Amino acid sequence: MSEKILVTGANGQIGKVLTAALREKYGRKNVIASDIVKTPADNEPYLFLDILNKTRLYEIVEDHNITQVFHLAAILSANGEWNPLKTWNINLNGLITILELAKEKKLKKVFFPSTIAVFGRTTPRVDTPQAVPLEPETIYGISKVSGELLCNYYHQKYGIDVRSIRYPGIIGYQSIPHGGTTDYAVEIFHSALKGETYECFLAPDTRLPMMYIPDAIRATIELMEAPVENIKTRTSYNLASMSFSPAEIYAEIKKNLPEAQITYQPDFRQEIAASWTESIDDSQARADWGWAPAYDLSAMTKDMIEQIEKLYFQHH
Numbered sequence: 001m002s003e004k005i006l007v008t009g010a011n012g013q014i015g016k017v018l019t020a021a022l023r024e025k026y027g028r029k030n031v032i033a034s035d036i037v038k039t040p041a042d043n044e045p046y047l048f049l050d051i052l053n054k055t056r057l058y059e060i061v062e063d064h065n066i067t068q069v070f071h072l073a074a075i076l077s078a079n080g081e082w083n084p085l086k087t088w089n090i091n092l093n094g095l096i097t098i099l100e101l102a103k104e105k106k107l108k109k110v111f112f113p114s115t116i117a118v119f120g121r122t123t124p125r126v127d128t129p130q131a132v133p134l135e136p137e138t139i140y141g142i143s144k145v146s147g148e149l150l151c152n153y154y155h156q157k158y159g160i161d162v163r164s165i166r167y168p169g170i171i172g173y174q175s176i177p178h179g180g181t182t183d184y185a186v187e188i189f190h191s192a193l194k195g196e197t198y199e200c201f202l203a204p205d206t207r208l209p210m211m212y213i214p215d216a217i218r219a220t221i222e223l224m225e226a227p228v229e230n231i232k233t234r235t236s237y238n239l240a241s242m243s244f245s246p247a248e249i250y251a252e253i254k255k256n257l258p259e260a261q262i263t264y265q266p267d268f269r270q271e272i273a274a275s276w277t278e279s280i281d282d283s284q285a286r287a288d289w290g291w292a293p294a295y296d297l298s299a300m301t302k303d304m305i306e307q308i309e310k311l312y313f314q315h316h
């Protein structure tokens, strides 16, 4: 039987790009996008689905014979702090609904994205190993640690094939992200290309693990296609490609766009970033399913500039 995939949160920064990549692979009609925004014109087949609406979710899965769910719907780190209970509800109860669905409807596979926001001040900051203390201070981080544990629980107890990655901050040109703590690393490119001074909401030396979106999408698909016996971590895999600070990415952008300007105005997101770690040891993902990143800071920066220039050229 061919795969029929449902993507939740498909209108988001990662969802848009992942849906397109899955459609390349499995055929457009076999990958259904869903989200709580009105149908985006270029995203068919698309269904409105609030992840908390269990009845609607089950209807969709039955009507379309869904075999896999990529469950991206969530409230992110910075937005989460404005409404902690809503964030817990969507992130945790949304995931439980999906895991129960996987159990009852015998889904073949589920993908759950975790994050570097699971780390906290008790986590080793440099080359953070796979198994470390996880004491995050944001509701988002707390919901994702709990999510990882639930994934492991449903795997151990019910044999659900749920797989997960701890994404670093994701940088992409396809959309302007909102509500995350690493959004600055996308915004800075747009400001530079528009000739505007970028006001950065993190301090210049705040180093964080980051990843260019083509690497993140490829990692997701490679993880999900790896032979089941290779998947040894059922909480969530550490994943890495590059780490940099605002000052470092600014210097790299300046090599390509010498006019680029930055100022620093740290806000509440600085505290969130400071509670995470700087760099990640992803040797387990490399060993278990052959993960290797393609983009470093300089290759990512060049490509981002090229892609955003193309977008501006098309639109104006």
Ligand SMILES: NC(=O)c1ccc[n+]([C@@H]2O[C@H](COP(=O)([O-])OP(=O)(O)OC[C@H]3O[C@@H](n4cnc5c(N)ncnc54)[C@H](O)[C@@H]3O)[C@@H](O)[C@H]2O)c1
Binding pocket: 008, 009, 010, 011, 012, 013, 014, 015, 034, 035, 036, 037, 049, 050, 051, 052, 071, 072, 073, 074, 075, 076, 090, 113, 114, 115, 116, 166, 167, 168, 169, 170, 171, 177, 178, 179, 180, 182
């Ligand atoms: N972007 C990153 O840097 C990053 C890093 C680590 C992990 N992640 C994880 O990856 C996933 C996707 O992140 P993203 O950056 O694309 O986020 P995003 O905020 O761009 O997209 C999330 C989507 O979920 C949707 N959504 C929110 N509430 C919903 C609900 N009740 N029902 C259905 N949909 C709902 C939103 O409308 C949005 O389109 C999330 O689970 C996030 O935690 C992202």
